[in-house]
Amino acid sequence: MPKLRHLSMSGNLLTNVGLDAILEGCLLLESLYLQNCFHLDLSGSLEKRCRDQIKDLTLPTVIDENCDDEDNDSFYLDSPIENEA
Structure with a gap:
């Protein structure tokens, strides 16, 4: 898709x-x-590349399960899918 200008995936x-x-x-x-x-996993250079290459960028919200602050708007998700037994 070399001419693609807008992509949305949720x-x-x-x-x-x-x-x-x-x-x-x-x-x-x-x-x-x-x-x-x-x-x-955007902890490395991939996030920088996205930010440098894409003008309008929305990245996944990160959920911090260890955060006690109820007013904290930043989150981190350790495992998005629980392992099923």
């Missing part, structure tokens, strides 16, 4: 490999919405 199982493929194949991409795509 609650998708997208991984870093898939996101990298999108960034490589969609050089004209201007807006990217990735809300609730919790299989991404």
Whole structure:
């Protein structure tokens, strides 16, 4: 999709490999919405690349299960999908 300019995915199982493929194949991409795509690990250079390449970027919200502050708006999610026994 080399001419793609806008992409929205919510609650998708997208991984870093898939996101990298999108960034490589969609050089004209201007807006990217990735809300609730919790299989991404943006702790490394991938987040910087997204921010540098995409003008309008929405990344997954992070949920901190260890946070006691009820007014805290930043979150971190350790495991988006619980292992089923």
